[in-house]
Amino acid sequence: MVPRLYIVIPCYNEQEVLPITAPMFLEKIKSLAAAGKVTEDSRVLFVNDGSKDNTWNIIKELSVQDEHYIGICQSRNRGHQAAVLAGLMEAKDVCDITISIDCDGQDDINAMDEMVDAYLDGCEVVYGVRSSRETDTFFKRFTAQSFYKFLAMMGAEVVYNHADYRLISSKVLKEFANFKEVNLFLRGMVPLVGFKSTSVSYSRAERIAGESHYPLKKMIALAVDGITSLSVKPLRLIMGFGMFVAIVSFIGVIWALVTALLGHSVSGWASMTCIICFVSGVQLICLGIIGEYIGKIYMESKQRPRYIISERTWEE
Numbered sequence: 006m007v008p009r010l011y012i013v014i015p016c017y018n019e020q021e022v023l024p025i026t027a028p029m030f031l032e033k034i035k036s037l038a039a040a041g042k043v044t045e046d047s048r049v050l051f052v053n054d055g056s057k058d059n060t061w062n063i064i065k066e067l068s069v070q071d072e073h074y075i076g077i078c079q080s081r082n083r084g085h086q087a088a089v090l091a092g093l094m095e096a097k098d099v100c101d102i103t104i105s106i107d108c109d110g111q112d113d114i115n116a117m118d119e120m121v122d123a124y125l126d127g128c129e130v131v132y133g134v135r136s137s138r139e140t141d142t143f144f145k146r147f148t149a150q151s152f153y154k155f156l157a158m159m160g161a162e163v164v165y166n167h168a169d170y171r172l173i174s175s176k177v178l179k180e181f182a183n184f185k186e187v188n189l190f191l192r193g194m195v196p197l198v199g200f201k202s203t204s205v206s207y208s209r210a211e212r213i214a215g216e217s218h219y220p221l222k223k224m225i226a227l228a229v230d231g232i233t234s235l236s237v238k239p240l241r242l243i244m245g246f247g248m249f250v251a252i253v254s255f256i257g258v259i260w261a262l263v264t265a266l267l268g269h270s271v272s273g274w275a276s277m278t279c280i281i282c283f284v285s286g287v288q289l290i291c292l293g294i295i296g297e298y299i300g301k302i303y304m305e306s307k308q309r310p311r312y313i314i315s316e317r318t319w320e321e
């Protein structure tokens with residue numbers, strides 16, 4: 006059976022790039038349909054993530070121009086992950102497969118052919134993996150690669166060099182809908198659903214227009230979210246480190262006692278200050294990490310909705 010495809014595209018302040026990339030997505034759907042790989046009634050689904058510019062108007066105009074374009078609008082900006090989730094959840098009941106991709110043209114849309122082929126061969130999830138990062142700046146490449154390595158070190162399993170360009174079948178999405186967490190880190194959560202998966206590599210281009218919305222600050226926030234939502238390894242590391250400090254302190258106590266008993270107890274102000282500073286610093290870091298987890302529990306316990314759709318380009 007030929008599957009119905011929804012391409013899910015999060016858009017935040019993308020008025021410069023959307024008019025350029027939207028026709029590329031449409032072309033792709035048409036060529037896939039012409040090749041008999043997806044149905045004619047496949048769709049390009051834009052998710053406006055509370056943009057402050059003209060993005061939503063552009064999406065509405067596109068939807069009038071061609072029935073393949075449809076769009077939903079989030080009630081406010083909630084971040085890339087929530088936008089992708091909103092699109093996927095919207096699509097899961099009306100299509101057979103979804104492909105999520107950024108709207109800036111950085112991810113090679115031609116990899117979609119291979120993704121659909123892999124689905125037709127029986128894979129339910131197909132990860133798009135970047136084969137090279139030559140077009141990224143050195144800084145972006147370095148921070149992004151450190152990001153994956155750090156995540157792996159901290160026990161959060163993610164597919165190396167895979168961002169949020171992936172094919173997911175509606176079968177997997179229906180199971181994924183049961184993952185109710187509000188701390189979203191899609192690329193770490195999707196592998197947890199399981200099912201047969203594979204990856205397809207593509208080379209990443211430069212942004213066609215506009216600016217990146219992932220500065221270092223947001224990237225660090227995403228890394229912290231990823232680690233704390235997928236793993237408790239940092240807490241274990243703290244415990245290990247605490248034990249190490251305890252052993253060292255024990256040796257220190259013996260040393261202090263022996264020195265005092267031998268009558269050499271000169272004013273050890275400097276060493277004392279150093280130890281106090283070091284240990285209190287360590288304690289604060291540990292408290293911070295534990296606090297991060299408690300914060301996560303707090304947010305989860307509120308059970309707030311993860312996205313709110315305020316408008317659609319079609320009548321319901």
Ligand code: UDP
Nearest residue numbers: 015016017054084085088107108217218219
């Ligand atoms: N995006 C979003 N909400 C946000 C930030 C970004 O929906 O709060 C979208 C953005 O429009 C783009 C994708 O997420 O389609 C990736 O963002 P960007 O290209 O800025 O990140 P980068 O590729 O530089 O990591």
Ligand code: MG
Nearest residue numbers: 107109111212
């Ligand atoms: Mg980008």
